[in-house]
Amino acid sequence: MSERLRTLSLHAISVIVGLVIVVPVVFALLGGFKDNFQLANNPFGLPSPWIPDNYVEIIGSGTFWRELFNSTMIAVATALIVVGVAALASFVFARYAFRGRELLFLFFTIGLMFPFAVAILPLFILLRSMGLLDNPLGVILPQAAFGLPVTIIILRSFFRAIPGELEEAAILDGCTPFGFFWRILLPMARPAIATVSVLAIVASWNNFMLPLVVFNDPSWWTIPVGVQQFQGQYADESAKVLAYVVLAMVPALAFYAIAERQLIGGLTAGSTKG
Amino acid sequence: MDRSLRRRRLTDRITIGLFLLPALVLFGLLVITPILLAGYTSFFRWNGFGGLPTDFVGLDNFIRLFDDPIFLGDLRRGAILLVLSVTVQMPLALGLALLLNQKLRGRALYRVLFFAPYVLSEVITAVLFTMVFSPNRGLANQLLTVVGLGHLNSTWLSDPSTVLYSVFLVMTWKYFGFHMILLLAGRQNIPKELHEAAATDGAGGWQTFRHITLPLLAPTIRISLFLAVIGTIQLFDLVWVLTGGGPLHASETMAVTMFQYGFQRFEVGYASAISITMFLISLFFAVLYQRFVLRRDLEGAMTNMGAQR
Numbered sequence: 001m002s003e004r005l006r007t008l009s010l011h012a013i014s015v016i017v018g019l020v021i022v023v024p025v026v027f028a029l030l031g032g033f034k035d036n037f038q039l040a041n042n043p044f045g046l047p048s049p050w051i052p053d054n055y056v057e058i059i060g061s062g063t064f065w066r067e068l069f070n071s072t073m074i075a076v077a078t079a080l081i082v083v084g085v086a087a088l089a090s091f092v093f094a095r096y097a098f099r100g101r102e103l104l105f106l107f108f109t110i111g112l113m114f115p116f117a118v119a120i121l122p123l124f125i126l127l128r129s130m131g132l133l134d135n136p137l138g139v140i141l142p143q144a145a146f147g148l149p150v151t152i153i154i155l156r157s158f159f160r161a162i163p164g165e166l167e168e169a170a171i172l173d174g175c176t177p178f179g180f181f182w183r184i185l186l187p188m189a190r191p192a193i194a195t196v197s198v199l200a201i202v203a204s205w206n207n208f209m210l211p212l213v214v215f216n217d218p219s220w221w222t223i224p225v226g227v228q229q230f231q232g233q234y235a236d237e238s239a240k241v242l243a244y245v246v247l248a249m250v251p252a253l254a255f256y257a258i259a260e261r262q263l264i265g266g267l268t269a270g271s272t273k274g
Numbered sequence: 275m276d277r278s279l280r281r282r283r284l285t286d287r288i289t290i291g292l293f294l295l296p297a298l299v300l301f302g303l304l305v306i307t308p309i310l311l312a313g314y315t316s317f318f319r320w321n322g323f324g325g326l327p328t329d330f331v332g333l334d335n336f337i338r339l340f341d342d343p344i345f346l347g348d349l350r351r352g353a354i355l356l357v358l359s360v361t362v363q364m365p366l367a368l369g370l371a372l373l374l375n376q377k378l379r380g381r382a383l384y385r386v387l388f389f390a391p392y393v394l395s396e397v398i399t400a401v402l403f404t405m406v407f408s409p410n411r412g413l414a415n416q417l418l419t420v421v422g423l424g425h426l427n428s429t430w431l432s433d434p435s436t437v438l439y440s441v442f443l444v445m446t447w448k449y450f451g452f453h454m455i456l457l458l459a460g461r462q463n464i465p466k467e468l469h470e471a472a473a474t475d476g477a478g479g480w481q482t483f484r485h486i487t488l489p490l491l492a493p494t495i496r497i498s499l500f501l502a503v504i505g506t507i508q509l510f511d512l513v514w515v516l517t518g519g520g521p522l523h524a525s526e527t528m529a530v531t532m533f534q535y536g537f538q539r540f541e542v543g544y545a546s547a548i549s550i551t552m553f554l555i556s557l558f559f560a561v562l563y564q565r566f567v568l569r570r571d572l573e574g575a576m577t578n579m580g581a582q583r
Binding site for chain 2: 007010011013014017018020021022023024025027028031040043044081084085086088089091092096098104108111113114115117118119120121122123124125126141142144145146148152176177178181202205206208209213223224225227228231238241242245248249252253255256260263264267268
C-alpha cells in the first residue's frame with residue numbers, strides 16, 4: 001500500500017512539473033488562434049471561433065522563411081567549420097606527443113571560460129574593421145571559434161580511445177597521416193562527430209547577442225533576432241506575437257526530437273570531462 | 275632505418291603544424307585577440323571609433339565602476355540570482371533527477387519533457403514569458419484569478435519589487451532541465467552494487483542518500499553549480515528581451531550594463547572595464563572550482579571513471 005502511495009506521489013510530482021512546462025506553450029499555441037478580446041476574456045479555453053489568420057499570415061510572409069533559412073545556413077556552416085577545424089586539432093592532441101602539447105591544450109580549454117559577453121565589444125570592432133558586419137561570416141566564424149574548446153575536448157577524448165595499432169598498420173600500408181585521419185579515423189568517430197555537430201548547431205541556433213550586433217540589415221536576421229524585433233513591432237497584438245513564437249519553436253523542437261540522444265550525450269560528456 | 279626514422283619525425287612535425295594551424299588561427303584571431311583588446315581598451319576613454327584608443331586613463335574606468343550604483347546593483351542582483359539558483363533551482367533539479375532515476379512508468383517521456391525548455395532559445399522563452407506575465411492578458415494573473423488567488427495579481431515585470439524574481443522563475447523554467455540531465459547522468463554512473471549493498475545492510479532511504487548518493491554525486495553537483503554560477507554572471511539574452519534590465523535597473527545584470535554602455539552610449543572603454551570585471555569574476559570562480567576539485571580528486575575519480583566511457 002505504501003509502495004503504491006509512493007509511486008502515486010512520484011507520478012503526481014512529475015505531472016505537476018510537466019504541466020508547468022507544457023501550459024505556457026499550449027497557452028501560446030491556442031493564443032495564436034485567438035484575438036485580443038478572446039485572450040482577455042477566455043485565456044484557457046479553446047478559441048471560439050478559431051482564427052487562423054495570424055498563423056496563415058506569418059507562414060505566408062517571406063520574412064519568417066528567410067529567417068529560418070538564415071538560421072539554418074549559419075548553424076550548418078558553423079558546425080561544419082568548428083567540427084572540421086577541431087577534428088584536425090584533436091587528432092594531433094590525441095595521437096602525437098610533442099613539446100608544449102599540454103600547454104597548448106590548456107590554452108584551448110581556458111577558452112571555455114570566455115563567453116561572448118566578455119568579448120562582444122572588441123569582437124564587434126574587429127569584425128567592423130574586417131568588413132564582416134552584415135555578412136553571415138561575421139557570425140559564423142566567431143561562433144566556430146568560440147565553439148572550439150568544447151569540441152576539441154570531446155573529440156580528443158574520443159580519438160584517444162581508438163587503438164594505436166590501427167594507425168601503425170595504416171602507416172605501414174603506406175597511408176599518410178591525413179589519409180588515416182580522413183579515411184579511417186573520421187568514419188570511426190561518427191558518433192562523436194554527430195554529438196559535437198548537434199551541440200554546435202543548437203548553440204548557433206540560439207545565439208542572440210552576436211547576430212544582434214552584426215546584422216543591421218533585416219534580410220540577414222536569424223530567428224531569435226527576428227522574434228525579438230517582431231515582438232517590438234507588434235507590442236499590442238499579443239495573439240500575433242504568440243503565433244510567431246509558436247512557429248519559431250517548431251524547428252527547434254523538431255530538431256530536438258531527432259537529435260535528443262546526441263544532444264544529451266554531448267552535454268553530459270562535455271561537462272563531466274570539462 | 276635511421277633515415278626512415280628521421281623522415282618519419284619530419285612528417286610528424288609537418289603534420290602537427292598543419293593540423294593545428296586552422297584551430298590556432300581561428301581561436302587566436304577571434305577569441306584571444308578580442309579578450310586582449312578588451313583588456314587594453316579598459317584602460318582608455320574611448321567611443322569605439324577610429325583606429326585604436328588614445329585617451330589613456332589608467333585605472334579610472336575600474337575606479338568608476340565601484341562608484342557606479344548601477345554596477346554595484348548588478349553585483350547585488352547577480353548575488354541574489356545566484357543564491358536563488360543554489361537554494362531553489364539546484365535542489366529541484368537534484369530531486370527530479372533522483373525521481374527520474376526510479377522505476378516509473380513514462381520515465382523516458384518525463385525526461386524528454388523536462389529537458390525540452392533548454393532547447394528553446396532564450397529569446398523565444400523570454401518573449402513567451404513576456405506574454406505569460408503580461409498584466410491583463412497574461413497567463414499568470416489569469417491563473418491566479420481562476421484558483422481564487424486574484425489578490426496576488428501582480429504586474430510582474432514592470433514592478434521593481436517583483437521583476438527580479440520573475441526573471442528567476444523564467445531562468446528556472448528554462449535551465450532546471452539541463453541541471454537535471456547532468457545530475458541524472460551522474461547518478462546513473464554510480465555503480466549499482468553500492469546501493470544494493472546499502473539495501474542489504476538495511477540502510478534507510480535517507481541514510482543511503484546521505485552517505486552514498488550525495489557524496490558520489492558531489493563532483494556532478496559541483497560542475498552543475500559551477501555552470502549555474504558562470505551562467506548567472508553572464509546572463510544577457512533572457513533579461514534583455516524580458517525587461518531590458520528595467521524597470522529602474524531592477525533586473526539589470528552586468529552583461530546588460532556592459533551592452534548598454536558599449537552599444538548604446540558608445541562608452542567603449544568603460545564597457546570594456548565591465549567585460550574584464552565579468553571575466554575576472556568568472557575566473558575567480560573557475561579557480562575556486564579547480565582548487566576545490568583537485569583537493570577532492572580521489573573522491574571524484576571514482577565517479578569520473580564511469581564518465582570516461
